[in-house]
Amino acid sequence: MARIVMKFGGTSVANLERIRHVAGLVAAEVADGHQVAVVVSAMSGETNKLVGFVDELDADSANGGAIEDEYDAIVATGEQVTSGLLAIALRRRGVKARSWLGWQIPLKTDMAHSVARIEDITPDNLDASMTDGNVAVVAGFQGISEDGRISTLGRGGSDTSAVALAVALSADRCDIYTDVDGIYTTDPRIAEQAKRLDRISFEEMLELASLGAKVLQTRSVELAMNNNLPIRVLTSMAEDGVANPGTLVCHEDDTMDERVVSGVAYSRDEAQITLLRLADKPGTVAKICGVMSDANIIVDMIVQGRSRAENAANLTFTVGKRDLPKALEALESAKGKVGFEGIKSDSNVTKVSIVGIGMRSHTGVAQTMFEALAERNINVEVIATSEIKISVLIDSEYTELAVRALHNAFELQNA
Amino acid sequence: MARIVMKFGGTSVANLERIRHVAGLVAAEVADGHQVAVVVSAMSGETNKLVGFVDELDADSANGGAIEDEYDAIVATGEQVTSGLLAIALRRRGVKARSWLGWQIPLKTDMAHSVARIEDITPDNLDASMTDGNVAVVAGFQGISEDGRISTLGRGGSDTSAVALAVALSADRCDIYTDVDGIYTTDPRIAEQAKRLDRISFEEMLELASLGAKVLQTRSVELAMNNNLPIRVLTSMAEDGVANPGTLVCHEDDTMDERVVSGVAYSRDEAQITLLRLADKPGTVAKICGVMSDANIIVDMIVQGRSRAENAANLTFTVGKRDLPKALEALESAKGKVGFEGIKSDSNVTKVSIVGIGMRSHTGVAQTMFEALAERNINVEVIATSEIKISVLIDSEYTELAVRALHNAFELQNA
Numbered sequence: 001m002a003r004i005v006m007k008f009g010g011t012s013v014a015n016l017e018r019i020r021h022v023a024g025l026v027a028a029e030v031a032d033g034h035q036v037a038v039v040v041s042a043m044s045g046e047t048n049k050l051v052g053f054v055d056e057l058d059a060d061s062a063n064g065g066a067i068e069d070e071y072d073a074i075v076a077t078g079e080q081v082t083s084g085l086l087a088i089a090l091r092r093r094g095v096k097a098r099s100w101l102g103w104q105i106p107l108k109t110d111m112a113h114s115v116a117r118i119e120d121i122t123p124d125n126l127d128a129s130m131t132d133g134n135v136a137v138v139a140g141f142q143g144i145s146e147d148g149r150i151s152t153l154g155r156g157g158s159d160t161s162a163v164a165l166a167v168a169l170s171a172d173r174c175d176i177y178t179d180v181d182g183i184y185t186t187d188p189r190i191a192e193q194a195k196r197l198d199r200i201s202f203e204e205m206l207e208l209a210s211l212g213a214k215v216l217q218t219r220s221v222e223l224a225m226n227n228n229l230p231i232r233v234l235t236s237m238a239e240d241g242v243a244n245p246g247t248l249v250c251h252e253d254d255t256m257d258e259r260v261v262s263g264v265a266y267s268r269d270e271a272q273i274t275l276l277r278l279a280d281k282p283g284t285v286a287k288i289c290g291v292m293s294d295a296n297i298i299v300d301m302i303v304q305g306r307s308r309a310e311n312a313a314n315l316t317f318t319v320g321k322r323d324l325p326k327a328l329e330a331l332e333s334a335k336g337k338v339g340f341e342g343i344k345s346d347s348n349v350t351k352v353s354i355v356g357i358g359m360r361s362h363t364g365v366a367q368t369m370f371e372a373l374a375e376r377n378i379n380v381e382v383i384a385t386s387e388i389k390i391s392v393l394i395d396s397e398y399t400e401l402a403v404r405a406l407h408n409a410f411e412l413q414n415a
Numbered sequence: 416m417a418r419i420v421m422k423f424g425g426t427s428v429a430n431l432e433r434i435r436h437v438a439g440l441v442a443a444e445v446a447d448g449h450q451v452a453v454v455v456s457a458m459s460g461e462t463n464k465l466v467g468f469v470d471e472l473d474a475d476s477a478n479g480g481a482i483e484d485e486y487d488a489i490v491a492t493g494e495q496v497t498s499g500l501l502a503i504a505l506r507r508r509g510v511k512a513r514s515w516l517g518w519q520i521p522l523k524t525d526m527a528h529s530v531a532r533i534e535d536i537t538p539d540n541l542d543a544s545m546t547d548g549n550v551a552v553v554a555g556f557q558g559i560s561e562d563g564r565i566s567t568l569g570r571g572g573s574d575t576s577a578v579a580l581a582v583a584l585s586a587d588r589c590d591i592y593t594d595v596d597g598i599y600t601t602d603p604r605i606a607e608q609a610k611r612l613d614r615i616s617f618e619e620m621l622e623l624a625s626l627g628a629k630v631l632q633t634r635s636v637e638l639a640m641n642n643n644l645p646i647r648v649l650t651s652m653a654e655d656g657v658a659n660p661g662t663l664v665c666h667e668d669d670t671m672d673e674r675v676v677s678g679v680a681y682s683r684d685e686a687q688i689t690l691l692r693l694a695d696k697p698g699t700v701a702k703i704c705g706v707m708s709d710a711n712i713i714v715d716m717i718v719q720g721r722s723r724a725e726n727a728a729n730l731t732f733t734v735g736k737r738d739l740p741k742a743l744e745a746l747e748s749a750k751g752k753v754g755f756e757g758i759k760s761d762s763n764v765t766k767v768s769i770v771g772i773g774m775r776s777h778t779g780v781a782q783t784m785f786e787a788l789a790e791r792n793i794n795v796e797v798i799a800t801s802e803i804k805i806s807v808l809i810d811s812e813y814t815e816l817a818v819r820a821l822h823n824a825f826e827l828q829n830a
Contacts, residue, residue, distance in 0.1 A: 064506035
């Protein structure tokens with residue numbers, strides 16, 4: 001007997017038929033003698049509908065302060081409905097089950113409504129119910145804040161709910177069911193030859209997730225890595241009896257080390273800002289970072305260039321595309337204080353990245369990457385690297401070309 | 416300064432536009448210096464959608480036991496969404512507000528999921544928040560059961576939430592906003608001359624509610640009567656500045672006593688059962704009532720007739736139309752034990768009733784009623800009376816004719 005946490009995203013519980021199918025997948029694990037907790041998302045479309053209601057009322061006026069507490073109470077109902085429906089579907093299959101809401105567990109979070117972080121899970125009651133033979137059907141994405149209000153963990157938060165619960169319950173594994181059958185070397189919609197990976201390391205997954213591969217939420221991978229909890233990513237669409245191995249996300253092993261590069265990721269959610277003719281004195285970059293952080297904007301890639309003729313520096317960096325108007329406004333009003341002469345911005349850029357723990361022990365990776373891009377005449381605007389990844393910012397028009405070029409250059413079709 | 420509870424039903428919060436309108440009505444009371452708690456229903460259609468989901472899954476199999484606990488967790492989300500949306504709409508009008516769920520108050524109920532009864536309300540936190548200047552926007556219809564699960568009060572339960580909360584908060588009054596502008600002498604869709612009553616007694620309202628007038632839920636009227644809390648029924652559709660007096664439901668006064676009859680109600684939710692040639696021995700009726708109560712079926716009107724020729728009794732009674740198949744099944748299997756020879760049933764019947772506290776001090780009311788029906792050749796099958804009402808069971812075809820005849824006979828157009 002093992003203790004398993006299974007997580008199903010919105011497309012996996014999109015309607016009653018899919019919910020029945022999920023009940024079948026859960027029932028099969030129960031029939032194998034396992035104790036099961038299931039974490040569910042809202043039926044797909046529900047969250048967007050609810051967020052649409054909130055946005056419309058929110059837009060009525062700029063007055064009246066924050067509404068994230070009420071946003072949370074409203075959108076958390078999506079997961080609440082799914083958890084109840086799946087519990088019913090399980091009972092009607094003869095499987096003992098009950099639903100659990102964030103406040104019932106309780107899954108305690110901080111007060112950052114709509115982007116709350118889990119602080120503590122007390123799984124005693126849930127644990128007792130599971131030991132009693134009940135499947136625990138847990139509404140994902142939600143918790144209870146210190147003041148007894150409903151909180152939510154932000155988009156994709158159900159992954160984090162599942163991993164945190166698996167850790168709290170000392171589960172043997174956490175299976176994340178989704179609409180793809182595993183982690184791929186790149187987006188198969190762009191590169192037909194993309195290959196499903198059998199295994200990938202936490203570190204690589206973390207980079208891929210934060211670089212735009214949307215299968216797992218970054219924080220959930222972090223949490224699994226810190227607690228050495230293996231995550232299996234697999235499809236909920238497979239029919240009974242069809243092999244469904246998925247991808248295991250776990251600590252690195254020898255087989256992974258042999259791969260130089262494991263995947264190519266891309267993100268179109270970037271915008272590039274260049275500040276022209278910056279005052280050439282110490283502390284200018286720090287001042288700019290301060291301006292951005294005061295406006296709650298995360299700065300990603302940064303590169304400083306120098307115009308020899310004018311003895312002045314330009315500074316280029318990227319922010320999230322959604323933050324661009326706010327960033328430009330903040331910079332414009334800090335122009336005098338920081339000291340620069342002009343701003344250029346471009347939201348028509350894509351960040352393309354290669355990721356692999358093998359890069360730590362192999363040389364020539366960057367060379368292969370830049371040669372592959374140069375051969376296709378793809379101009380690189382900004383570069384950022386870490387121990388296991390290299391990211392470049394390019395014109396969005398070249399996104400697919402760059403992804404395919406890099407996938408070929410590192411022979412990922414043979415991964 | 417008064418403390419007011421305002422309650423808005425599903426049609427009053429049917430969409431964002433109506434929710435904004437409700438926010439305006441609440442803001443007006445706040446502007447008048449009142450402390451306000453608002454109780455809201457689900458947006459109309461939402462509850463039916465959710466119940467539809469539950470029913471479909473429930474029908475998959477007869478196995479697996481009760482699901483009312485999960486039903487409650489699912490349908491309670493309708494009110495949860497409305498309470499959050501109204502809180503946002505109020506904030507955007509500059510009115511301080513926050514939503515409260517049943518478990519947050521807490522509003523404690525018994526364990527009878529889907530038809531729970533309120534056991535206790537501890538309004539201390541809500542009270543403190545109101546005293547602090549916040550409008551409390553309360554999700555109606557829901558509470559928390561003894562084992563920490565979500566419970567619901569049954570259809571129309573938001574009225575009961577509102578009255579119970581008003582009692583717990585020692586409110587000065589409870590205003591029930593709905594899609595009609597008060598309590599009428601009868602259904603205006605049937606009798607054009609139906610008149611809105613300025614005042615009606617709790618006792619009369621209780622009879623009307625239980626006899627099929629669907630404006631207020633029976634239990635809410637009981638609760639208001641027992642706590643001497645006046646309820647005002649009024650429309651949420653009125654525009655600003657238009658008089659909206661509604662109907663005040665309160666303890667009887669002299670003006671009410673002068674009215675012999677206050678209203679004519681009807682209910683098509685009845686079915687008639689006749690047991691033929693009953694064993695003529697003591698305890699037979701008690702046995703039948705036992706059979707019905709074991710099957711959780713409420714028996715309403717009962718009349719015993721005797722066939723002289725055969726020296727055997729027939730027994731006629733009514734049950735809810737929805738309970739008819741279950742009732743017939745239970746009776747059929749108890750046939751030998753109880754002792755009767757045949758069953759006849761008819762679901763094409765309507766209960767028509769006249770109600771008025773003046774009946775206690777006026778004679779000739781029954782005579783007027785039966786003459787009016789006889790003049791139109793309307794045959795009366797069963798009669799039931801209480802101190803302040805007379806109900807008759809008639810063929811459904813004559814419903815409108817009977818209602819209009821009685822409305823005229825008691826000159827209710829002049830009420």
